Amino acid sequence: MADLLEAIEIETTASPTASIIWMHGLGADGHDFVDIVPALGLPARPGVRFVFPHAPMRSVTINGGSVMRAWYDIRDDGGGRREDPAGVRASQKSIEALIQREKERGVPPAAIVLAGFSQGGAMALHAGLRHGERLAGIMALSCSLPLADTLATDAAPANRDVPIFMAHGTHDPMIPMARALRARETLAGLGYRVEWHEYPMPHSVCLEEIRDISAWLGRVLGTAVSTR
DSSP: OOOOOOEEEEESSSSOSEEEEEEOOTTOOGGGGTTHHHHHOOOSSSOEEEEEEOOOEEEEGGGTTEEEEOSSOEEEETTEEEEOHHHHHHHHHHHHHHHHHHHHTTOOGGGEEEEEETHHHHHHHHHHHHOSSOOSEEEEESOOOTTGGGHHHHOOGGGTTOOEEEEEETTOSSSOHHHHHHHHHHHHHTTOOEEEEEESOSSSOOHHHHHHHHHHHHHHHHHHHHTO
């Protein structure tokens, strides 16, 4: 199993029965979404453990080779951004290790949500759809779908019907809406059920989106815990 990534953890109550593993975007760290926990206003029960891991430090080609926290390297190939497959798969193993730790702490996969923003959202999709046990849900914010051409063969049957929440800003200059829509179309074409949201915002998160995330989490975690 991959070495465990360092992470910030917040528990909404003692002995939580559900977990949300939330990956940050390129160049950020686990602190990036800590403030969203109280903003979500989740009910006291079921208790949730938020896990905000720090991505490894690595050189990022599109940023001039600067070293920063990144889930994988990104290259600019002829004007198109291309993710590094080896880096994506290495981070997938790191996320799998975090899921395993939650299992060891008493939270089953059916009560675990993989979430992320931007590059972190891409990793939530990549790792979640390939995970061998059914998850509670996958939340992918302001992101694209990495290694999309391998999904049909790599996808795990257990998560063919996993709830997917995708959201994107209509004014996003970092990841154009067209890339996110292509990701949604790819997922839909493979039979995945995607709850899609778009907001008049740039590469960020807005209040309306936080409300929609809260409602979705309430549904998928409520269902996951009640059926245990």
